[in-house]
Amino acid sequence: MAQKVVVDPVTRIEGHLKIEVEIDGGKVVDARTSGTMFRGMELIMQGRDPRDSSQIMQRICGVCPVSHGTAASLALDDAFGIEAPDNGRIIRNLILGSNYIQSHILHFFHLAALDYVKGPDVPPFVPRYQADYRLPDAVNKQAVDNYIKALDMRRKAQEMLAIWGGKMPHQQGIVVGGATEQPDTQKIVEFKWRLAELIDFIDNVYVPTVKAVAEAYSDWFDIGRGCMNLLAYGGMPLEQGKDHVKKEKFFPSGTYIRREYRPFDPSLVAEEVKYSWYKDDTGGKKPTEAVVTPDPKKEGAYSWLKAPRYNGIVMEVGPLARMWIKKVKEVTDLGEKAFSVMGRHFARAIECSLVAHAMDEWVLQLEPGKPVATPYEIPGEAYGMGLTEAPRGALGHWHHIKHQRTAVYNAVVPTTWNASPRDGLNQRGPMEQALIDTPVADPNNPVEPVRVVRSFDPCFGCAIHLMTPDKKTLAEFVID
Amino acid sequence: MPTKLSRREFIRLCAGSAAAISMSPFLAPFMAEAAEAGAPPVIWIQGAGCTGCSISLLNTVHPSIQEVLLKVISLRYHPNVMAAAGDLAIREAMYKVAEENPGKFFLVVEGAVPTGADGLYCTVGEENGEPITFVKLLNDIGSKAKAILSFGTCAAYGGIPATPPNPTDCKPVSEVIKNVPIVNVPGCPPHPDWMVGTIAHIILYGDYPELDEFGRPKMFFSKIIHDNCQRRQYFDNAIFAKNFGDPGCMLELGCKGPIAHCDATTRLWNGGVNWCVKCGGVCIGCTEPQFPGWPIYERMPEMPVGPAMTATVDQLGMILGGAAVLGIGGHLAGNILTGRIGGKKDAKEGEE
Ligand code: SF4
Ligand code: SF4
Numbered sequence: 001m002a003q004k005v006v007v008d009p010v011t012r013i014e015g016h017l018k019i020e021v022e023i024d025g026g027k028v029v030d031a032r033t034s035g036t037m038f039r040g041m042e043l044i045m046q047g048r049d050p051r052d053s054s055q056i057m058q059r060i061c062g063v064c065p066v067s068h069g070t071a072a073s074l075a076l077d078d079a080f081g082i083e084a085p086d087n088g089r090i091i092r093n094l095i096l097g098s099n100y101i102q103s104h105i106l107h108f109f110h111l112a113a114l115d116y117v118k119g120p121d122v123p124p125f126v127p128r129y130q131a132d133y134r135l136p137d138a139v140n141k142q143a144v145d146n147y148i149k150a151l152d153m154r155r156k157a158q159e160m161l162a163i164w165g166g167k168m169p170h171q172q173g174i175v176v177g178g179a180t181e182q183p184d185t186q187k188i189v190e191f192k193w194r195l196a197e198l199i200d201f202i203d204n205v206y207v208p209t210v211k212a213v214a215e216a217y218s219d220w221f222d223i224g225r226g227c228m229n230l231l232a233y234g235g236m237p238l239e240q241g242k243d244h245v246k247k248e249k250f251f252p253s254g255t256y257i258r259r260e261y262r263p264f265d266p267s268l269v270a271e272e273v274k275y276s277w278y279k280d281d282t283g284g285k286k287p288t289e290a291v292v293t294p295d296p297k298k299e300g301a302y303s304w305l306k307a308p309r310y311n312g313i314v315m316e317v318g319p320l321a322r323m324w325i326k327k328v329k330e331v332t333d334l335g336e337k338a339f340s341v342m343g344r345h346f347a348r349a350i351e352c353s354l355v356a357h358a359m360d361e362w363v364l365q366l367e368p369g370k371p372v373a374t375p376y377e378i379p380g381e382a383y384g385m386g387l388t389e390a391p392r393g394a395l396g397h398w399h400h401i402k403h404q405r406t407a408v409y410n411a412v413v414p415t416t417w418n419a420s421p422r423d424g425l426n427q428r429g430p431m432e433q434a435l436i437d438t439p440v441a442d443p444n445n446p447v448e449p450v451r452v453v454r455s456f457d458p459c460f461g462c463a464i465h466l467m468t469p470d471k472k473t474l475a476e477f478v479i480d
Numbered sequence: 481m482p483t484k485l486s487r488r489e490f491i492r493l494c495a496g497s498a499a500a501i502s503m504s505p506f507l508a509p510f511m512a513e514a515a516e517a518g519a520p521p522v523i524w525i526q527g528a529g530c531t532g533c534s535i536s537l538l539n540t541v542h543p544s545i546q547e548v549l550l551k552v553i554s555l556r557y558h559p560n561v562m563a564a565a566g567d568l569a570i571r572e573a574m575y576k577v578a579e580e581n582p583g584k585f586f587l588v589v590e591g592a593v594p595t596g597a598d599g600l601y602c603t604v605g606e607e608n609g610e611p612i613t614f615v616k617l618l619n620d621i622g623s624k625a626k627a628i629l630s631f632g633t634c635a636a637y638g639g640i641p642a643t644p645p646n647p648t649d650c651k652p653v654s655e656v657i658k659n660v661p662i663v664n665v666p667g668c669p670p671h672p673d674w675m676v677g678t679i680a681h682i683i684l685y686g687d688y689p690e691l692d693e694f695g696r697p698k699m700f701f702s703k704i705i706h707d708n709c710q711r712r713q714y715f716d717n718a719i720f721a722k723n724f725g726d727p728g729c730m731l732e733l734g735c736k737g738p739i740a741h742c743d744a745t746t747r748l749w750n751g752g753v754n755w756c757v758k759c760g761g762v763c764i765g766c767t768e769p770q771f772p773g774w775p776i777y778e779r780m781p782e783m784p785v786g787p788a789m790t791a792t793v794d795q796l797g798m799i800l801g802g803a804a805v806l807g808i809g810g811h812l813a814g815n816i817l818t819g820r821i822g823g824k825k826d827a828k829e830g831e832e
Contacts, residue, residue: 007566008606011559014531016604039528039594039601039641040648047645049775055764056772059640062532062669106538114563124555127572128563148546155539159750165759167749168539169532169669172761175777180724180760190753372760373724450565 002029005443010450012111014063015460017419021449023440028449031428031435033419034303042409050076050378050406051176053399057411061459062169063106066099066161067390069174070235071397071411074244076176079384079401080376083242087372088178090362091164093236093250094191095173096388097359098161101198102154102168103391104319104352105206107457108345109150115451116213117143131447135216146209153201160194163187178373183366191363199356202349210349214342221334224341224452226434227314230256230321231417233264233396235389236358244387250358251389254325257313261325266387266396269412272307272423275300283424287398287410288383307420307429308412316430317393317417318456319348328354341434344455378404390414392457418456431456487685494677495699495743519551520683521577521585523621524558527602527614528641528650529591532669533632534560540672541751548676552683556585570605570612578624586682587625587660589653592634592641593618596649615656622657627682629663630654631675636664636695637769654695663688664695668766673747674700694769696741705737705763708745721760730757734777736765 001024008018022030041060045053053076058069070092077083084092118133118140119125135143158168164181165171173180181187214221234245234253241247245264253264273283277298309315320343323331331338331347338347384399393414400408420429428436431453440448485493524534538545549555555562557573564573577585591614594601599613606612622628630653633639642650654662663682665674678697681689689697706712714720714729721728729735740763744755756763764776774780 006606008611009559009565009569009604011562011565011569014560016526016602018603018606039650040646041640043645043647044640044643049778051777052772052775055776056640059530059532059668062530062535065530065532106535110561119563120550122550122554123573124549124558124562126563127568129565129568151538151545155541155545155751158539159753162750162753162759166754166756166761167744167759169535170766171759172756172764173759175724175761178724182725182760371723371725375723446566 003443005440005446005449007446007450010453010458012114012454013458013460014061015458017453017458017460019435019449019453021435021438021440021446023443026439026441028435028438028440031432031449032302032421033429033431033435033453034305034421042411045406045409048406050079050399050401050404053397053406053409054175055170055172057397057409058170060411060413063459064099064103064390064392065168065170066096066165066174067388067395068397068411069171070096070388071386071390071395072399073174073176074386074388075384075397075399076386077384078242078244078386079382079399080176080379081382082177082374082376083240084178085371085374086240087183087366087370088374089237089240090366091179091181091183091372092174093362094359095161095165095171095179096236097355097362098157098164099168100355100391101202101352102157102161104348105150105154105157105202107391108206108210108349109147110154111457112345112451112454113143113147113209113213115447115454116217117147119144119147129445129447130442131445132441135213139212139216143209143213146205149201149205153198156194157198160191160198163191163194175373177376178371180372182368182372184368188363188366192360195356195360195363199353199360202353202356207349207353210345214346217342220342220451221337221340223438223448224344224434224455225336225339225437226316227430228336228339229258229310229313229315230324231264231310231315231317231394232322232325233266233387233389233394235387236355244385250355251322252326253387255310255315256321256324257310257315266385268311269396270309270312271412271416272309274307274424275421276303276306277301278306287396287412288385288400301421303421305416305420307423308417309423309427312423312425314420314423314427314430314433315417316456317414318344319351319391319393320344321393322389323347323351341452341455344457348457380404392459393417413459415456415459419458419460431458485684487681490681490684491689491699494673494681495702496746519554520626521556521581522553522588523556523574523577523585523625524588524590525574525604525614525617525621526559527589527591527618527635528594528648529632529634531560531590533590533635533667533675534558536667536669537631537672537675539750540676543676548679552676553586553679566605570607574617574621578621582624583626585625586679587622587628588631589618589622589628589635590631592638592650593653593656594641594648594650595656596647601648618653618656622653622660625660627661627663627688628653628657629665629675629678630695631665632670633666633668633766633768633771636666637771639668640772643772661688662695663691663697666694666696666701666767666769666771667742668764668771670767671700671742671744671747671749692741696767700743701741701767703741703743703745705740705742705745705757708743709737709757710745711757725760730760730762732779733762734764734775734779735762736768736774736780737763738780740765740768742767
């Protein structure tokens with residue numbers, strides 16, 4: 001008989017997530033993911049000076065604020081009809097790239113690793129689920145040491161970021177039109193010096209630790225496959241050019257659908273709401289026309305996340321999508337085993353190394369004395385779209401300005417893609433699909449489902465973002 | 481607890497430069513002393529926030545985060561750090577710890593408290609199939625704590641999630657819990673030194689640091705950014721940056737330094753690398769109770785106020801009132817009167 005297992009809260013992620021799985025014959029046969037907190041970030045933007053978005057919207061998330069600051073600023077550039085000069089473009093990439101490093105290191109060592117590595121027997125490492133911790137003692141000890149070392153390294157990655165962004169979390173250095181900090185030799189050297197230390201850590205500790213864990217848990221290359229359709233908006237532009245999609249970027253935009261590569265077309269993104277607590281007639285809308293009318297009593301709904309779909313198709317976003325679409329050999333060589341729990345961890349580690357090495361070159365392209373930002377005027381009425389890649393995946397902000405104020409703001413974020421509920425065609429979201437067939441040895445210690453979920457590096461602070469709930473009906477619904 | 485460092489010395493150390501607080505040779509032995517006496521249990525919960533305060537705490541340099549986690553405090557519950565999940569986390573690491581240590585553990589709250597819709601805007605777990613709301617959790621656990629540390633502007637004053645138009649009715653912790661001492665350590669996010677320094681003070685001396693009228697420890701929040709800003713000379717000479725990346729005082733680009741209380745100018749952020757204005761950005765006033773009630777990139781006086789921005793009218797009054805109290809109002813007003821910061825573009829151009 002099927003048994004229902006609820007994990008609430010799922011810890012070691014950002015934000016509030018609950019998962020519900022049905023287990024039959026030792027395997028997951030049904031799965032639901034729901035986010036349980038919402039703040040209404042975009043509502044706060046309504047009526048504000050549109051430039052505030054680069055600061056307000058980055059506060060969607062304290063783990064990857066830079067990505068939101070970048071998307072918000074790109075949307076402003078687009079709306080204002082300007083573009084960052086090369087220095088500004090490069091500094092934005094350096095700030096974003098530095099945060100990739102801190103975020104990926106944090107994710108593997110501090111958020112995910114405790115599912116595979118036995119921490120010391122003191123809080124907060126105990127209590128923990130009883131599970132098949134199977135690393136050989138020596139490797140486990142090494143991994144615990146690396147957990148500690150990684151704390152230092154991710155901190156240094158934030159120092160590296162602060163050289164251009166002033167501070168972290170929540171940097172002040174990315175603004176409409178470009179960046180704020182003037183490059184000079186001193187800063188370039190300070191940056192390179194820290195980066196060298198991080199590259200050494202990534203290549204000689206992070207990647208090898210992932211490989212050691214992957215070797216011991218090699219069966220996890222066959223668990224958590226998911227939808228196998230991948231999407232990247234693309235990010236970290238390498239040249240000038242106003243077209244987000246067409247210009248050359250370090251992370252190319254693109255899709256991989258039913259085993260075929262195809263170009264990405266932003267007009268095919270739409271958000272479904274059949275199983276979300278919103279009125280049905282708000283479903284199927286494009287991000288530019290997102291109107292949200294909550295319907296907390298809605299029959300059958302179970303998530304505050306909407307279900308973004310690409311031409312109706314369920315898509316996974318994140319490092320695996322980016323590395324696959326960039327056709328990085330180490331990842332594509334895994335073949336379809338890349339679509340798995342370990343495949344995602346591996347792709348993230350490889351990506352971390354690639355970004356770090358690329359930044360080592362970019363920082364030398366800075367030209368001291370040249371401008372970092374383009375002057376602007378706030379338009380009376382305009383639309384802006386800002387597409388980038390957050391550490392967790394494709395991130396887009398859509399901004400409508402009226403009377404020089406923000407009229408509508410909408411963000412479609414990585415975890416909304418990955419942790420989306422079912423859609424109008426009853427297709428499960430990527431994370432739900434990945435949970436299906438996951439073996440669960442002991443329903444009282446459901447470590448396997450959380451391993452699957454954490455391989456996506458979910459972030460719910462940003463996933464639940466736009467709503468105007470009706471208080472009375474919401475209360476009734478939850479009691480329901 | 482007796483320590484070799486007097487309370488006054490400790491406060492002077494904290495209020496000093498980054499070099500002072502980061503002098504682990506000074507602080508470390510006292511931390512060890514505190515640890516010997518038994519690291520107090522700490523429960524860290526998150527409501528309507530972004531996890532930025534936790535991430536900022538991880539950036540502490542001296543003592544290092546590993547020392548904080550393994551020696552200074554006994555962190556029993558923390559959503560981003562703990563090994564356990566689900567029921568195991570809620571039951572064993574939280575409720576049980578609170579019940580076994582009434583009046584002995586510290587509660588850290590990160591994020592504002594959504595109180596609308598009976599608190600259902602934020603649920604943090606389940607009990608017998610019913611969701612546990614964050615506000616219930618705060619009441620259950622908070623009322624048993626020895627003290628509550630409200631880390632970050634959201635927990636301290638409501639911050640971004642409490643900014644209108646807002647359907648969630650987010651409240652600061654102090655409006656929900658009334659019978660337990662609360663220390664506010666604001667900032668979006670707070671500097672790790674402000675958080676660790678406050679914890680250290682409480683552990684070492686068994687009491688709370690002196691607080692200002694907004695509940696902030698004076699040792700970190702008594703200074704005005706504007707007073708010690710490296711760009712102050714530009715301000716005094718009326719040289720104002722007009723575009724990002726220009727040299728000059730950042731006032732015209734929106735700097736809130738004249739009304740913001742924090743010591744980032746001398747402490748610096750992220751291991752002393754930089755801070756908000758030094759990188760050519762603006763101070764956004766993130767440690768203030770009014771944050772983010774103002775246009776971030778608009779100069780403080782003469783802020784154009786849009787139709788949907790009635791809240792800002794009040795904020796404007798508070799800004800000007802605050803500025804006058806702090807004694808810079810005169811200076812600022814003087815500059816405006818003489819046209820040095822005047823609203824008219826040509827007047828400004830003429831000045832330079
Ligand atoms: S207004 Fe801002 S930039 Fe100018 S001196 Fe004051 S704190 Fe510094
Ligand atoms: S300088 Fe201003 S923006 Fe920076 S931390 Fe202090 S109050 Fe916040």
